Amino acid sequence: MTKKRPTAKRMIIMLICVGSLLGMLIGFNLYKAHMIKKLLMRDGLAGATVTSAVVSYQTWQPQLSATGSLRAARGVDVTTEVAGLVREIAFSSGEEVRAGQVLLRLNDDSDRAQLASLKAAAELSQTVYTRDMAQYEIQAISKAQLDADTAELKSKRAQVEQQAALVAKKTIRAPFPGRVGITTVNPGQYINPGDAIVTLQAIDPIYVDFHLPQEQLGQLEVGQRVAVNTSTFATLSFGGQVRAINPRVDSTTRNVEIEAVLDNRERKLLPGMYANVKIDVGSEQRYLTLPQTAIAHNAYGATVFVIRPGDHKNARGETMPVAQQVFVTPGPTRGDQVAILKGLHEGALVVTSGQLKLKNGTPLIINNRVLPADSPAPTPQEQ
Template sequence: MTTRVEKKPSTTKRMLWMILGVVLLIALIVGIKALLIVRMIHGMPKPAPFTVSTTTASEQPWQPSLSAVGTLRAARGADLAMDVAGLVTGVNLTSGQDVKQGQVLVQLRDGDDVAQLQQLEAAAQLSQLTFERARKQLAVQAISKADYDTAAADLKAKQAAVAQQQVVVAKKQLRAPFAGRAGIITVSPGAYLSAGTTIVTVQQLDPLFVDFYVPQSELGRLQVGQVVNMKLDAYAGRSFSGKLNAINPKVDPGTRNVQVEATVPNHDKALTPGMFAKVSVDAGSQQRQLTLPQAAIVYNPYGDTVYVVQPSKGKDDKGQPLPSTVKQTFVTVGDTRGDQVAIVKGIEAGTVVVTSGQIKLKNDAPIAIDNSVQPADSAHPAPQEN
C-alpha cells in the first residue's frame, strides 16, 4: 500500500510572503495618508494677496550737486572799542540800527583836547603867515635864505603838531568803519570806558559769506562761479542762492577736507552771520537719471534690492485672473536728492516697483495694489506743519 506524503512550504518562502504583505500594507497606508494630505492642501484657502503701493520708474532731469553744512559769515564785521579811556558824553546809536561808514557812534569827553587843537591851529596859521611873508621877502632879497628856511621849518612843525592833536581828538570818537548793522549797545552817557573795551559790533549784512567744507575727493567737481543753493531751518520752504567765489588752496591734513567760500545776496537782511545752513553746489551740467522714491529701495548688507511687479498670468479655477506677483531684483543706486534716489543699474524706465509693504514680501508673493497713499517722492522736500 502506497503512502502519500504532503509537501509544506519552506520557512524561507513563508518569511518572504510575510515581508511582502507588510510592505504592501505600509504602502497602502502611506498612499492613503498622502491622498488625504493632498486633498487637505487643495481644500485649504489660498493666502490673500499682500496689499502694497507701487510706482513706475521714470527718467527725470537731474542736476548733479554736492551737499555740505555751512556757516554764514558777514562780508565785513568788527567788534568796536575805544583806543583811549574816557568819560562817555554822547551815544548816537540805538541797538540794531543801520549805520553809515564814518558815522560817529560814541563820543568821549574831549573839551581839553579840542581847546589844545584850536590853540595849535592858531599857531599854525600865524606860522603860515610868517612863512608867506618870508617867501616874498626872499624874492626881493630882503632876508637871507637861512631866515626863510627857519620860517618854513617852523610852519612844518606847527602843522605836524596840529595833525598830531587831530588824531588825539579823533580817538575820542568811535566811528563806523563801514556801512552795516549795529548790534546791542549797553553804554550810556556818563559811563567811564577803559581803552580796548568792546562797545558794540557792526556787521555788513549784504552780501554774506557762507563757509563750508567738502572732501578732497570732490575737489575736481568744484569751480569758481558755480551756483550755490542754501536752505535754513529758520526759513522753511525758502531757498537762497549765491555763487561760489573762492576755494582754499590748501587741504586740511587732519580731515582731508577743503574749505570753500560762497557769496549769498541778503537784500532783505533776513540772514544773520553765524547761522547754520544746508548748502548744495550745482556741480556739472544737468543730466537725466532714472529715479525712484527712496522708500522703494530695500537696503541690505549683501546688496540693495527692489520688488518688481510681475503681471498676472492665467486664471484660477473659477475663471478669475490670478493676482500679480513680485520678483526681488538687485539694483545699483547713485546719488540721492530729497526723497528720490538715482538708479544706475538693475531696472529700466517703465518698470513698476513696490514702494511700501516690502517687509512681508518674497519672490512670487501675490500682491494687491492700493496706490491711494504714496510715499514721499519730492526732489526738494520742505518741512510740513500739521
C-alpha cells in the same frame, strides 16, 4: 482555539476605533486650517498692504552739495582805542548806518581844553619864529637861534596834532556802511579800550563758506553759479557765484574751502546762518528713478521688491499680486529720490513702503492713498 478568536476580534475593534479617532482628529485640523484661511481672506489680512510706484526715467542735473555758513562781506565789533565816559549814543539798535557816521561820543572836555592850550603854544612859537626870521635876515641873531626856533615850532605843532588825534578818538564812527546790532552800552557808562560797543555787519552782498572733497575740485571754477537755501526761508532759493577757491587742501580732512558771494538786497540772510549749497556741474543725465524708501539694504547688497502677477485669490475671487525680491545697483541721490543703474527696467512696478513684512511670493494689497516722499527738492515740513 476558541479563546484566541475573541481576543483577535477585540484587537480589530480597538484598531478600528483608534483609526477612526485619528481620522476625525486629522479632519478637524484640516477643517480648522481651512476656516482660518477663509476668515483671514474675508477680513482682508491674507495679503501684506504696501504702496507702489512705477519705475520711470527722469532728467537729472548733476550737482555738488554741501553745508556752509553765511558770513558778512565785512563785519566787525566796533570798539574804542581810548578809555572814557560815554556822553552820547548816536545810533539805534538794528539801524542801517553810513560810512563815517557817528556812533558814540566819549566825554572829551578836558582833552579839548588841552588841545586849545597846545594850539596857543604853537601860535606863540610861530610868532617867535617869524620875528627871529626877520632878525636873522639882518644878522641880528645867529643861525643856531633860528634853528632852535624852527625845532620848537615843529614840536608844538606835533603836540597839537597828537592831541587832536586823541580828541578825534573820543568820537567813534562807523568804519564802513552796514547794519548795527544791539548795544548794551549806555550814556554815563565808563568803557575801557577794546570794550565792544556794537557789532557792525555789511550784509549785502553776503558770503557763504563751505567745503567740498578734493575729488570734486576738478568740477569747480571761479564764477560758477550756486544756489543756496536755508531752513529759515525753506521755499526761497538765493543765487550767487563762486568767488574764490582756497589754494590749499586741508591735510586732515582732504577738503577744500570755497567762498561764494550771494545777492542779499532784501537783507533776508544774516551772518552765522547755516546754508545748503548746490552747484550745477556737467550736462543733464537720464536715470531710472525711485523713491529712496523703495531700497532695502542687507549684507548682500541693495534690493527692491518688484510686484508680479500671482495666483493667490482673495475672498472676492480676485487674483492678488505677489512680491519678488531683486538686487539692484543704486546710483546718485537727489532729494527723496535715488537713481537705479542696474536691476530694473522702465515700467516695472515696485514696492515703496511696507517691505519689512515681505518675502518672495507674499500676496500684496496695494494701497496708494498715502505715499512716501518722492520730491527731487524736499523742504522741511512744519510740525
